[in-house]
Amino acid sequence: MLNLGVIGCGSIGRDHVERLTTTVAGGRVAGVFDVVPEACRKAVADFGLDAEIFASAEAMIDSPKIDALVVCSKNDVHLAPLLHAIKIGKNVLTEKPLTTSAAESRQVVEAELAVGRRFVQVGFNRRFDRGYLQLKAIADSGQIGALLLANCRHYNAAPATSYYRTDDVILDTFIHEIDVMHWLFGENYASIEMKLGRRNSLNPAPDLDEPQLAIIELASGALITVEININCQYGYDIQCRLVGERGIASLPDVATPEVRLDGRIYHAIDPSWTSRFVDAYNSEFLAFIHATVDKTPLAGPSAWDGYVASIAGEAAVTSLHERRKVDIVIPDKPALYA
Amino acid sequence: MLNLGVIGCGSIGRDHVERLTTTVAGGRVAGVFDVVPEACRKAVADFGLDAEIFASAEAMIDSPKIDALVVCSKNDVHLAPLLHAIKIGKNVLTEKPLTTSAAESRQVVEAELAVGRRFVQVGFNRRFDRGYLQLKAIADSGQIGALLLANCRHYNAAPATSYYRTDDVILDTFIHEIDVMHWLFGENYASIEMKLGRRNSLNPAPDLDEPQLAIIELASGALITVEININCQYGYDIQCRLVGERGIASLPDVATPEVRLDGRIYHAIDPSWTSRFVDAYNSEFLAFIHATVDKTPLAGPSAWDGYVASIAGEAAVTSLHERRKVDIVIPDKPALYA
C-alpha cells in the first residue's frame, strides 16, 4: 500500500483524493497539503481520510510517512515541489502542464538528469485512454502507412471558469493535443501557427479569443490541424484523426445508447472532461502506483515530454501574439528518456 | 418512349404518374383510368399530361395507344386488369400485393403459365433499393456463410389511414418483409406464427392490434423474427439483419447529416415510405420500362413471387386469428419462374 502525499486539495486535487480512496487499488492518501488549510480539512472530512495535514509541501515531501507525491496545485507552483521530490528521491505524479514555461520545465529535466533517474510522471492522462491507446497501436502497426496528416478538435461546452484568457486556452487545453500528437506521431514538431477564427458571439469572456486553429508542421513535413473551441455549447468533444498513406484511424466517440425518438436517431455526448476521461485517470494512477511500488521505471509521460510540450506551447503563444508561424526547436533527447 | 396506361389515380397512383412524367426516362403516361373519374381529370391537370381518360380499365388495356399498364387501384381489384392484360399480351407493373388472396394470385400465375411468358412485375419495390440489393449481394457472396437467423423491423410512425385494421398490417405492411426475406434467403417458408405484444396506448384505432411479432421458419430450419409496429411515433424505420454462420449483414439507416447539438449527436430519420424508397420506386419503373421496350424478360418480382407472398400472408392472418403456428406449403415452382 503506497502512502501518497497530495499537494493541492482544490478541484482536481479532490477528484484524485476521492479516486485514491474509493476506486484504485494500491495507494492511499497519507498526507495532504494546500496553501488554503481549510481545503485540507475539508478533504480529510469529506473522504474520511486517515491522513496527516502538513504545514508545507516541503515538509510533506520530506516526511518518512510519505512514499510518493501527487501534485495538483496551480500550474505556476509545480516547479518547487517537483525539484524537491527529485532531490529527496521520491516519485511524483504531477498534473499537466509540467510547469508554465519551457525554462522551468527544463529545470525539472536537468534535475532528473543530474540524478540519472526518472521521478516525474506528467498527468497527460490521454495516453492512458483506451481510445488513444488503440489509435497508437494502429499507427504503430504500420497498417495505415506513414502518417501524413492529422486533425484534432478540442471542444469544451464552456470554459471551466469565467476568468479564462486566450493564452490559457493553449497552456491548459491545447497542451493535451500538443502532448498526445507528439506521442502518436513519434517525431518532433518543426513549427506552429495559430489562427483566430470568427469569434463565437456566445463566448462571454472579453479576454478570451477563440475558436483557435493551430497548424503544426512536423519534422517529416506531416501537417496537423487542431481546432480549439471552448465555448462550443453542445458538450465536451475530443476528436483525433490520423491520416496515413493507406488509410485513416480516428478516435471513437464515447459509447452511449442509441435512442430513436421524435424523428431522430441520437446518442448523448459526454458533458465534461471529468467523466470523459475518468477511466484514463484511473489507469494513470494505477500505472504510477504499480511502477512506484514495484520500483520499475515510470511508464507514462516523462518530464521530457512535459518539457517538449512547454516548448511547443510557448511557440503557440508567441504565434498567437505575433500572428505568424513560429519555429519549434526541440533539443536532442537525452538517453534517460529514450 | 413507352406509352403507359395507369389504372388508379389515387394516392400512390398520383405518385407514379408524377414519377413517369418528371423523373424517369423512357415512358410516358398516355392513358389513365380511375373508378372516380374526377381523380383522372385532376391527375391530367396537375401533371399536364397528354393522356386519354378511359371509361374502363378494360378499354384502356385494349387500346392500341397503350403499350403497357401500371396498376395502382385498390388491392382487391387487381385481379381483373391483370388477367386481361395477360390475355391481351401487354406487360403490367402492379402495386403490391399481387392480389388479396392466394387463390386469386394463383389465377394470375395460371394465366401466365397458359401463355408461357411473364407479363407481370409486382411492385415489391424493396428489391430495387440499393441497401437491399447490397444485402442480397453480400448474402449470395457466401462471405457470411449460410443464413441461420434474421431480424426485421417494419415501423411506421402512424398508420396511413385511421381505418387501418389488424389484418391490413399483414397484407399491406408485413407483405413487404414476406417478399423480401423470401428473396434474400432464396428458399421457401415452412411455417409462421404471429404474436401480439403489449398494445401501444398511443394507437388510436380500436380494430388495430399491434405491435405484431412474426416468427417464420424456413425450409432449412433458419428462423426469422419480424416486428411490425405501425404506431411507433418516431419515424419510418425499416431494418433487416441477416445472421450467417460467420457473420452478420444489416440494412443501413438512411444517410442524413450528423448534427452535434444540445448534448446530443443525432441524425434525422426518414419520416415516410415515399421518401425512404423514392430511389427504389424510380429504379423499379426504369427496370420495367427498359425490359418492356427492349422486349427482354421482366427482372423484378414475378407473379410467382406475388403468389408465394399471398400464401404466406394468408398463413400469417390465420395464425393471428387462431393464435397458433401455421404451416406454409409452397407448391413446386414452375420452370417459367426459375
Added chain:
Amino acid sequence: MLNLGVIGCGSIGRDHVERLTTTVAGGRVAGVFDVVPEACRKAVADFGLDAEIFASAEAMIDSPKIDALVVCSKNDVHLAPLLHAIKIGKNVLTEKPLTTSAAESRQVVEAELAVGRRFVQVGFNRRFDRGYLQLKAIADSGQIGALLLANCRHYNAAPATSYYRTDDVILDTFIHEIDVMHWLFGENYASIEMKLGRRNSLNPAPDLDEPQLAIIELASGALITVEININCQYGYDIQCRLVGERGIASLPDVATPEVRLDGRIYHAIDPSWTSRFVDAYNSEFLAFIHATVDKTPLAGPSAWDGYVASIAGEAAVTSLHERRKVDIVIPDKPALYA
C-alpha cells in the same frame, strides 16, 4: 480494507483475485480455498498474495481473518458456502448463476429471509455496465414510453470450452439476459419458448444445439426475443434493444477507433467477455466492497434476482427439451427484496 476470502481459484476466480489485488480499492484477498489445492498455491504465488490457504470453504467462512466472501467455484457447488456465510452473517459476492436450480436458489432466499437481511450479491455484472445502466435510466425516465418489445443477442465467437452442452447455453450464457431483461423491464416473466434454428455447420460440439431463439412474454404482454449464438465466429457481441411506445433505446457497441482502409470503414469488435465487461466487473466489486465496509444494504442483484433467474432458466430448459411454450410462475416478492 476489507479482508476477502475467495472460494474457487480457477479461471474467473483468478481474474477476480487479480482484480482485487491490482485494480480495485478497498479490499484485499486475505484467504483462498479451492478443491484443487494447487490452484490456491498458484494464485498466491502468481499475484504475490499475503493470504491464508484454507483447507475448506467452511473453515475460511468461519475464520475471523475473513470479513466477506467471493464465490467463484463451479456452479453446482455454490449452495453450501452461501448458506454457511448467511448463517455466519458475512456478505458474499457469488458468481452467476446463484445456483443451478430454482429449488436450491429458493433455499438461499429462505436463509436470508430467516435472518431478515440480505447477504448475497449475485455476479450478474451487466447491471454495473455503463451501457446497461444508461439504458435502464432511459427506460425509467419514461421518455420512450412503456416498453412493448425488446431484442437481445448474446453471441460468443466460440464456446469457452469444447464440452459445452445445449443446456449450458441457457444456464451459463442466456442467464445473463434473463436477469438483465427482468431488471430493465421491472416486471415479471409470464412464459418462455425456446426454438432451435438451423445448426451452424461451424459448431464443432455434437451435444450443443444452437443458435437458440428465446421468445419471452412478460406479465404486461410485452415480448422479448433473444438470439443465443455461441459459435458466431466473428467476435463477442452483446446487443440489447428496448422498444417503447414512443421510441427505441439500444445498448451501444464498444467504442473502438474507426479505420478507413482497403475500401472499408471498420472498427474492431471486442473478442471476449473478459475485456468487454472488465469495467462492469470492477464496478461490481467496488459496489460490494463499499456496501460491506460501510454496512449499507447491498445494491446489486440479490438472492431474489438469482432465484427469479433460476425459475426462468429452468423453464427455458424445459421448453427446449419439450419443444413447447412453458409458463413462468414467480412467487410474490418478499418485502426484504422490495
Added chain:
Amino acid sequence: MLNLGVIGCGSIGRDHVERLTTTVAGGRVAGVFDVVPEACRKAVADFGLDAEIFASAEAMIDSPKIDALVVCSKNDVHLAPLLHAIKIGKNVLTEKPLTTSAAESRQVVEAELAVGRRFVQVGFNRRFDRGYLQLKAIADSGQIGALLLANCRHYNAAPATSYYRTDDVILDTFIHEIDVMHWLFGENYASIEMKLGRRNSLNPAPDLDEPQLAIIELASGALITVEININCQYGYDIQCRLVGERGIASLPDVATPEVRLDGRIYHAIDPSWTSRFVDAYNSEFLAFIHATVDKTPLAGPSAWDGYVASIAGEAAVTSLHERRKVDIVIPDKPALYA
C-alpha cells in the same frame, strides 16, 4: 421532350449521354459533337441514339434541331461554345470548371450580363447531392448558429489519370470544395493559403505534389480547412463539416450495409465519384431540363458561381506556387445573380 446537343463524347460525356438516354426524364440526346469524330459514332452506336453528328460545336449550337446544350469537352475549350450559346440564346449545362481562368470566366459572366439573362448552369453537381442539400438546410435554419469553422476532405483512391499534375488537383478536384463551401457559407472568401504536407510514398506521379492542405479565410473571419489527397488508396471519401456557434453538422458517409465479420464491424466505402454522386448528377440534369422546358430561371450554380470559383482557384494556384497566403478579391455581385 428537350432536344439536347452534347459537346464532348469522351468519358464524362458518355456518362451524361447514357444518363439522358436511359435514366432521366424530359430530355433526349438529339445531337453530338466531338473533336474526335469516332467518339461521336461510338456514342451513337453504344447508346442507340437517334442523334445527328455535327461537324462543329458551333453548327450544333446553331441548329434548330437543338434546344439546349451540354458541354463535356476539355476544361480549356469551354469558353467558345458557352459564349456562342449565350449569343444564340440557348441554355447550357457545362461541366465544371466553368473555364480554366478567372479572365475567361469573367467573359461568360459579361456575356450573360449583356443579354440580361442567365443561360449557363455549371456542373458543380454537389449542390444537388442529398447530403449537401440537407447540410445547407441545417446551416440556413440557424439551429447551429453562425458558422465559425469548417473542415473538408476530398480524397480519391488514385488520380483519374497518370498525367495528373499539382495544379490539376486544385482546378479539377479542389474546385468542388471551393464552390460548395462558398454556397454553404453564403459569403465571400477573403484569402487562401495552400500547404503541401509529407508526400505520400505511394503517389506514383513525379509532377503531382500532394496531399495539399488549404486554409481559407472568409469575409466574416470564419476559417475553412480542406485536405486534398488524391492517392489515399482506400476509396473515394468526401467529407464536409460545418461548425457553428452552437453545434456541428457533417455530411454523412454513403449508406452501405453493416457487416460483422472476422472481428470487425465494417461497411463499404464508395470507390469512385461516378457512383458516389450518381444521384446528384441525375438531379442536376433534371433541374436543368425542367427549368429549360418550363422557361423558369436556372436554379443551379450560375456563371457567377463559376467565376467566383475561378478567382479562388487561381489564388490557390498562386499560393501553391509562391508558398504564401493570397488574398481573394471578389467583385460585387451583379443583380442578375442575386
